[in-house]
Amino acid sequence: MTQPAQSIFKAYDIRGIVGKTLDATVAHQIGQAFGTAALKKGETTVVIGRDGRLSGPELSGALAAGLQATGVNVIDLGQVATPMVYFGTNVLETRSGIMVTGSHNPPDYNGFKMVLAGEAIYGDTIQALYQAIVKQEFSAGSGSYRIHDIRAAYLERITSDVKVSRPVKIAVDCGNGVAGAFAADLYRGMGCEVIELFCDVDGTFPNHHPDPAHLENLEDLIHCLKTTDAEIGLAFDGDGDRLGIVTKDGQVIFPDRQLMLFAEDVLTRHAGAQILYDVKCTRHISTWVKARGGVPLMWKTGHSLVKAKLKETGSPLGGEMSGHIFFKDRWYGFDDGLYAGARLLEIISRLPDMTATLNSLPQSSSTPELQLKLEEGENFRIIAQMQAQADFPGADEIITIDGLRVEYPDGFGLARSSNTTPVIVMRFEAETPEALARIQAALKAAILRVKPDAQLPF
Numbered sequence: 008m009t010q011p012a013q014s015i016f017k018a019y020d021i022r023g024i025v026g027k028t029l030d031a032t033v034a035h036q037i038g039q040a041f042g043t044a045a046l047k048k049g050e051t052t053v054v055i056g057r058d059g060r061l062s063g064p065e066l067s068g069a070l071a072a073g074l075q076a077t078g079v080n081v082i083d084l085g086q087v088a089t090p091m092v093y094f095g096t097n098v099l100e101t102r103s104g105i106m107v108t109g110s111h112n113p114p115d116y117n118g119f120k121m122v123l124a125g126e127a128i129y130g131d132t133i134q135a136l137y138q139a140i141v142k143q144e145f146s147a148g149s150g151s152y153r154i155h156d157i158r159a160a161y162l163e164r165i166t167s168d169v170k171v172s173r174p175v176k177i178a179v180d181c182g183n184g185v186a187g188a189f190a191a192d193l194y195r196g197m198g199c200e201v202i203e204l205f206c207d208v209d210g211t212f213p214n215h216h217p218d219p220a221h222l223e224n225l226e227d228l229i230h231c232l233k234t235t236d237a238e239i240g241l242a243f244d245g246d247g248d249r250l251g252i253v254t255k256d257g258q259v260i261f262p263d264r265q266l267m268l269f270a271e272d273v274l275t276r277h278a279g280a281q282i283l284y285d286v287k288c289t290r291h292i293s294t295w296v297k298a299r300g301g302v303p304l305m306w307k308t309g310h311s312l313v314k315a316k317l318k319e320t321g322s323p324l325g326g327e328m329s330g331h332i333f334f335k336d337r338w339y340g341f342d343d344g345l346y347a348g349a350r351l352l353e354i355i356s357r358l359p360d361m362t363a364t365l366n367s368l369p370q371s372s373s374t375p376e377l378q379l380k381l382e383e384g385e386n387f388r389i390i391a392q393m394q395a396q397a398d399f400p401g402a403d404e405i406i407t408i409d410g411l412r413v414e415y416p417d418g419f420g421l422a423r424s425s426n427t428t429p430v431i432v433m434r435f436e437a438e439t440p441e442a443l444a445r446i447q448a449a450l451k452a453a454i455l456r457v458k459p460d461a462q463l464p465f
Contacts (some may be wrong), residue, residue: 013032017427029066041121045103047204053081056106075148085154087158091157105119110245114210123444158189165349186344216247239253239362240254255362266282266292271295272298281320289370295460330344371436374436378464379431417438418436420435
């Protein structure tokens with residue numbers, strides 16, 4: 008039996024190219040490894056689902072067979088958004104689940120996002136699955152299989168709790184991702200009027216890529232808001248766990264600014280609570296949260312890491328610059344773009360001018376993510392050396408929880424290792440263009456001290 012490539016076992020999930028590094032055999036082995044790990048935790052049932060990718064049915068079928076071969080019982084939700092599998096691990100008779108999804112990767116990718124006994128697994132736990140496959144250390148048994156439709160329960164759980172003060176007319180762009188099968192029904196169920204863009208699930212993504220983090224994927228939504236009477240636009244990624252927001256006048260409200268709006272609401276019910284955000288987010292979150300009586304807590308990037316920290320701290324809300332928003336307030340603490348959209352509509356339906364409120368959320372000049380491409384493993388070595396040699400005159404604070412984030416009175420610079428590819432990711436924010444240039448120059452010098460031949464993208 009062929010072994011899977013270790014390279015597909017990433018920091019937060021498993022991801023590969025279908026037909027090259029990922030096929031039914033690999034999916035079956037992952038099922039066996041995960042089923043074995045679940046049984047060790049006392050879990051006898053695993054819930055599974057898949058997004059709209061063309062390879063989904065074959066891979067999820069093989070995954071189910073692998074799980075059953077260990078003696079684990081499988082509850083198959085069929086084609087669902089990733090958060091619906093997470094929901095299943097909270098409301099069905101199991102705390103373990105696997106979503107077959109390629110998330111926002113190109114159409115020929117697929118992968119697995121996993122929850123084991125209530126924990127979103129990452130790092131060593133994912134590597135342990137690989138080792139179990141290498142050693143063929145699997146439990147043996149004969150588990151059952153049943154299909155379960157969770158759609159009605161999921162929609163009902165949200166619409167029974169999240170209420171709009173008035174019907175809002177919205178435009179929803181799902182980019183032919185799996186969120187298209189649920190988003191319009193959810194928001195109509197809340198009493199909103201919905202204009203649908205690319206809500207037919209199609210794993211070839213014929214219109215644009217389902218990733219609201221990239222502005223080119225929001226052009227259709229911006230055009231729709233300009234040419235119709237829709238008041239706001241919502242966009243989703245391929246598996247529905249991230250939300251993009253566009254205002255009536257075409258402004259994009261990036262996730263760190265979304266988090267400020269949600270924090271203001273959540274802190275009215277959880278006075279003095281910690282609000283989590285990752286190292287890529289704007290420095291305005293700290294000031295904003297403190298001003299509303301909360302405690303800002305910066306943490307490492309990665310949806311699994313933020314979920315674990317949320318659980319550890321008891322925080323009611325967390326968010327990442329990539330678009331994962333985690334509500335523990337009135338929800339379960341997992342990232343859910345569809346649910347975040349519902350909470351957004353609840354808040355803005357009460358506002359006299361939603362566009363003005365959203366556009367007035369604090370922001371500074373900032374760069375998109377800039378990448379320094381390197382050899383395998385080189386990124387971690389360079390960051391470690393930069394942390395050891397950190398010398399930034401004029402800086403207020405040097406934060407090393409995840410890479411190097413240098414805070415100045417008028418901005419910040421971040422350099423951190425990607426956990427999925429051999430690159431150093433950089434992001435900069437400042438009050439003025441001059442400050443931005445100065446902070447970029449300081450980090451550039453720090454990188455060149457360690458790697459003089461680095462080809463920097465700025």
